[in-house]
Amino acid sequence: MTNKCPNCHEGHIYTDKNIYFNFFRNKMHKTCNKCGYKFEKEPGFFFGAMYISYTIGVAQALFTAGIGSYFYDTPLNLKVFLWIMLVLALMSSFNMRISRIIWIYLFKNNQ
Secondary structure (H helix, E strand, O other): OOOEOOOOOOOEOEOOOOOOOOOOOOOEOOEOOOOOOEOOOOOOHHHHHHHHHHHHHHHHHHHHHHHHHHHOOOOOOHHHHHHHHHHHHHHHHHHHHHHHHHHHHHOOOOO
8 A cells, every 4th residue: 555565665666656646647667676576577467456456446336326325315326326437437547556556465475
């Protein structure tokens, strides 16, 4: 969650230090600038991060639907779906970054 290298906990994974509020600027370092840890192990390494991003998106959609259905008369109102689409569109960049960080930490190995 802190954009730190899983090996040394000092270098940054993404070029921007603030990973929470920078929309669509997802530049990653190839290696840690402190210890040289390689973030992308092989081509296609981050395909598995899509499953994590999907899980996060589903959780956000369910949470938004729960909150939204509280404010409208019918539980499956069209306006709730519009809120879900808005939340998912706004959170897509964050979901991609955080899912890659989680994926890197899941497959951390000592070099």
